[in-house]
Amino acid sequence: GPPVIHQHEPSEIYYVLEGEFTFYVGDADITPRRVTAGRGDVVPLPGGTPHTVRNQSNADAVAFVVHTPGQVMEGFSRAAAAIATGGGTSIEDVLSLAERHGIEMLGPIPA
Numbered sequence: 001g002p003p004v005i006h007q008h009e010p011s012e013i014y015y016v017l018e019g020e021f022t023f024y025v026g027d028a029d030i031t032p033r034r035v036t037a038g039r040g041d042v043v044p045l046p047g048g049t050p051h052t053v054r055n056q057s058n059a060d061a062v063a064f065v066v067h068t069p070g071q072v073m074e075g076f077s078r079a080a081a082a083i084a085t086g087g088g089t090s091i092e093d094v095l096s097l098a099e100r101h102g103i104e105m106l107g108p109i110p111a
Contacts, residue, residue, distance in 0.1 A: 002052045003094075005032060008103045010067040011047040016040065019061025025051045028107030050106050076101035 005028040014021065016037045023043055026032035027050050037043050045051050055061040067073035079097055098105060 003091075003105075004028070004108050005050050005052045005106045006098070006103055007048055007050045007106060008072065008101075009047045010069055010073050012045045012065055012067045012073070014043040014045075014053070015064045016043075017062040017064055019055060019059050020057050021061055021063060022054045022056045023051060024054075024109050025049060028109070032109065052109060072101055076103065 005024060005026075014023075014037065016039055018039055020036060020038045021043075023035040023037065023045075024032040025035060025045065032050070035043060076097065079101070080094070083093055083097065095105065
């Protein structure tokens, strides 16, 4: 999942197809709410909601994710895939890409 809690204007909804995902929802400066979702669960995240998602299990996990409006996140996903296939991705590249696509990094998940 994304390295830190972040936010963006497009809303997203996750439908878990396999495995289990852990969502952290809320401001990184306070303890975010932890939501665990398994097969068949749906997790909606309204636009502007601070969040991140992780597969914290030892098993594979798969989710179907819809972003609306989708153009911003589609552009980010395609650009990230292009950087990843080019090799040598640095954290600076990822942060710059996120900023260009309106994704604001807010901070780490509190321990």
